[in-house]
Amino acid sequence: MGDRALDVASIRKDFPILEREIRGKPLVYLDTAASAQKPRAVLEAIQNFYQNSYANIHRGVYQLSAGATELYEGGRDDVQRFIGAKDRREIVFVRNATEAINLVAHTWAEKNLESGDEILITALEHHANIVPWQMLGERRGTKLRVAPIDANGDVVMESFEALLGERTKLLALTHVSNAIGTINPLKKMIELAQARGITVLVDGAQAVPHTRVDVAALGCDFYVFSGHKLYGPSGIGVLYGRLAMLEAMPPFMGGGDMIETVSFEQTRYAGVPQRFEAGTPDIAGVVGLSAAIRYVEGIGIEAIEAWEQTLLAHANRVLGAIPGLRMIGNARHKAGLVSFVLDGIHAHDVGTALDQAGIAVRVGHHCAQPLMEIFGVPATVRASFSLYNTPAEIDALAAALGETREIFG
Numbered sequence: 099m100g101d102r103a104l105d106v107a108s109i110r111k112d113f114p115i116l117e118r119e120i121r122g123k124p125l126v127y128l129d130t131a132a133s134a135q136k137p138r139a140v141l142e143a144i145q146n147f148y149q150n151s152y153a154n155i156h157r158g159v160y161q162l163s164a165g166a167t168e169l170y171e172g173g174r175d176d177v178q179r180f181i182g183a184k185d186r187r188e189i190v191f192v193r194n195a196t197e198a199i200n201l202v203a204h205t206w207a208e209k210n211l212e213s214g215d216e217i218l219i220t221a222l223e224h225h226a227n228i229v230p231w232q233m234l235g236e237r238r239g240t241k242l243r244v245a246p247i248d249a250n251g252d253v254v255m256e257s258f259e260a261l262l263g264e265r266t267k268l269l270a271l272t273h274v275s276n277a278i279g280t281i282n283p284l285k286k287m288i289e290l291a292q293a294r295g296i297t298v299l300v301d302g303a304q305a306v307p308h309t310r311v312d313v314a315a316l317g318c319d320f321y322v323f324s325g326h327k328l329y330g331p332s333g334i335g336v337l338y339g340r341l342a343m344l345e346a347m348p349p350f351m352g353g354g355d356m357i358e359t360v361s362f363e364q365t366r367y368a369g370v371p372q373r374f375e376a377g378t379p380d381i382a383g384v385v386g387l388s389a390a391i392r393y394v395e396g397i398g399i400e401a402i403e404a405w406e407q408t409l410l411a412h413a414n415r416v417l418g419a420i421p422g423l424r425m426i427g428n429a430r431h432k433a434g435l436v437s438f439v440l441d442g443i444h445a446h447d448v449g450t451a452l453d454q455a456g457i458a459v460r461v462g463h464h465c466a467q468p469l470m471e472i473f474g475v476p477a478t479v480r481a482s483f484s485l486y487n488t489p490a491e492i493d494a495l496a497a498a499l500g501e502t503r504e505i506f507g
C-alpha cells in the first residue's frame with residue numbers, strides 16, 4: 099500500500115474547477131466514473147503544447163515537428179510504464195475505450211472468428227463491451243454468451259467456468275463495473291480462459307484510474323481504457339495488445355501514417371502500432387494524457403486507491419443510515435462508487451434534487467441496461483469517488499438525500 103498519505107486539501111487546489119460554485123453552492127463532484135476533472139498540470143501541458151510546440155508528427159524534418167513527435171512517442175512510453183506493458187509497440191492510441199474494443203472487433207475478431215464461435219462476456223458489461231460483439235455477430239454469425247452475476251453483483255464463478263466451452267474464442271470482460279463497482283477476480287478469470295486457449299480482452303476503463311494495472315502480469319491479450327477517466331483529456335484512449343497479437347492483425351482504418359509504401363496497385367502496411375493509427379492522431383490528447391499519468395504517478399496510484407476505499411467505507415456508513423435507501427451491488431471487492439435507489443422516488447428526481455444542492459451525481463442506466471434489468475430497476479443514482487473528494491462531500495450528499503426524502507417521501 100502507499101506509504102504516502104493523500105494530502106487532499108492540496109490535491110483539490112490542483113483542480114481549478116473545484117473552486118466553482120453551482121447554484122450558489124460549492125461544487126460537489128461525485129461523477130468521476132463518467133469522466134474525471136482535470137488538474138492544472140494537464141491543462142497547462144495542452145495549452146503549452148499548442149502555444150509553443152505544435153506541429154504535425156512523424157513526417158516533418160523541421161525542429162517543431164520532430165519535437166512534437168518526441169512528445170507523442172514519449173506519451174507512448176508513459177502509457178507503457180504506467181500499465182506495465184513489456185514493449186512500447188504494444189500501446190496503440192485510439193479515441194477511447196469504445197474505439198479500442200471496436201478496433202479489436204473489426205480486426206482480430208474479423209480475421210479469427212467464424213460462424214458459431216462464441217464470445218463470452220459478463221452481466222456487468224458496459225454497452226461498449228456488448229454492442230460491438232453483437233454487431234460482429236450480425237456480420238459473422240458469432241454468438242454472445244453472458245456469465246451471470248449473483249444478487250451481490252459478483253460473477254458466479256461456477257457458471258463462468260462452465261461457459262468457457264469448446265466454441266469460446268474470446269473472453270471480453272470488464273475489470274471493474276462502472277455501474278455497481280464490482281472488481282472482477284481478473285487474474286483467476288484470465289487463467290481459466292487461457293488454460294483453454296481463449297483470447298482475453300479486458301475493459302479497464304474503470305480500473306486504470308483507481309488501481310495498479312500490470313498488463314504483463316495479468317497476461318491478457320488486450321486491455322483498453324480512456325484518457326478522460328484518468329484525469330486526461332477526452333478524445334484519447336489506449337488499446338494495449340500483446341505484441342504477437344497486434345503483429346498478426348490486419349489494419350483497422352486505411353490512410354496516411356499507417357503505411358510503409360503506397361502505389362495504386364498495392365499498399366504495404368506499416369508495422370505496429372502505426373498500422374492502427376491512421377491519419378493525424380490527437381497529438382495534444384497524448385500530451386495531456388502523458389501529463390495526467392505523471393500527475394497520478396506523482397501522487398501514487400496505491401495512495402489514491404487507499405483514499406477512495408476510505409471514501410467508500412464512509413459512504414457505506416452514512417448512506418446505510420438513510421431509511422429507504424437500497425444499495426445496488428454489494429460485491430466482495432468494490433471500487434470507490436455506490437449505486438443506489440431511494441424507495442418510491444425516481445432516480446432522475448433524486449439527481450435533480452441533488453443538483454439543486456450543487457451535487458453532481460449520475461442517474462440512469464449507466465450504459466449498462468442489461469445489468470439494471472437484472473436488479474429490477476430502470477435506473478440508479480451513482481456517486482463515484484476520486485482522489486479529490488472528501489468525507490465532508492459525502493456527508494453533504496447524505497444530508498441532501500435526507501432532504502430529498504422529506505420532499506418526495
Ligand SMILES: *Cc1c(COP(=O)(O)O)cnc(C)c1O
Nearest residue numbers: 194195196224226276303304324
Ligand atoms: C466509460 C466506460 C467505457 C466507455 O468509455 P468511453 O470513454 O465512453 O469510450 C467502457 N467501459 C467501462 C467500464 C466504462 O466505465
